[in-house]
């Protein structure tokens with residue numbers, strides 16, 4: 001038995017009752033609770049991991065709020081969440097070839113690939129029987145692990161920020177660019193205007209765009225995150241100057257600013273991730289033939305749009321999810337070279353994980369939240385863990 005965080009349908013119901021179903025008042029820290037889980041036997045193709053660090057992810061907030069689906073209830077009353085981790089290999093099954101004890105590995109969260117590799121289900125969320133990695137130890141299939149690029153130039157906390165967000169950004173970027181290129185070839189136009197709205201995935205998306213020579217714009221309410229991206233040559237736009245698009249006047253003003261920044265052209269590619277009021281703002285500032293791509297629905301699950309207007313401008317909406325296994329490995333090659341994530345200033349202790357999720361949901365963090373799970377780190381990791 002090891003300690004691991006769980007979300008139960010009972011805890012979700014109790015918290016909803018406490019706040020009279022007002023989701024704005026839910027305290028996620030009361031729903032995400034420390035529990036114990038029995039580790040399965042290490043099978044021939046399994047790897048036994050000691051979890052060193054994890055990043056906090058929004059699907060945990062969705063699970064605790066039950067705002068999209070009540071996943072704890074659907075999974076039989078309890079889930080053990082956590083689908084992004086860095087761990088030290090403790091033991092391996094007899095058929096494991098890519099890892100040995102002492103290696104440092106990243107997890108990915110593609111729970112069940114379809115025949116083209118895209119996830120049908122997400123590990124530790126809707127994949128049946130899956131046990132997540134917000135715990136002290138885990139037993140995972142070798143197929144779920146990628147060797148950690150310890151010499152990529154990032155520090156350990158930065159590496160821990162990426163296993164879920166980097167593959168998502170990598171998938172979003174190659175899809176968005178590929179779709180744009182179906183409509184407008186490189187022969188006609190080399191340089192694109194690319195916009196991302198606040199959030200870790202969008203930041204990584206913009207790093208890809210910038211790295212490939214495009215003009216990148218980051219529209220966020222966080223001065224710390226805008227400043228971090230500006231240092232990489234990504235133009236900041238203060239989302240709060242446009243009241244987070246509370247009404248049509250704000251969207252019009254934002255569109256004016258986006259057009260001013262792009263010589264009247266607008267954004268060829270927009271990474272949304274949030275939906276809600278962000279969606280119409282992203283559509284308004286799109287250039288002709290633009291592509292609007294998202295893998296998230298943090299502010300709203302549903303969107304409305306003017307189909308005729310989209311046709312006239314030849315706009316395309318694309319919806320992605322987490323990456324394929326091959327895509328996850330390829331995204332890992334770009335750690336440090338392209339992906340330089342912003343990290344929240346506090347590295348949380350394991351017992352503070354519920355607070356980390358609560359603060360992420362309250363949007364008070366200055367970067368991606370990281371939780372140190374193991375109280376002691378192996379020497380190779382400690383050397384790059386400031």
Ligand SMILES: NC(=O)c1ccc[n+]([C@@H]2O[C@H](COP(=O)([O-])OP(=O)(O)OC[C@H]3O[C@@H](n4cnc5c(N)ncnc54)[C@H](OP(=O)(O)O)[C@@H]3O)[C@@H](O)[C@H]2O)c1
Pocket residue numbers: 057058059164165168197198199200201202219220221222225239244273274278295296297298299320321322323360363368
């Ligand atoms: N499908 C997938 O595989 C996948 C993978 C990863 C993430 N996601 C989803 O994508 C979404 C974003 O994830 P992330 O990891 O990038 O999140 P993140 O790093 O925590 O960033 C979320 C951002 O949301 C912005 N925000 C919060 N409240 C807002 C509001 N009221 N109006 C406008 N912006 C607001 C904040 O930006 P500012 O305050 O800086 O503006 C914050 O930085 C989540 O819903 C997550 O579940 C999906």
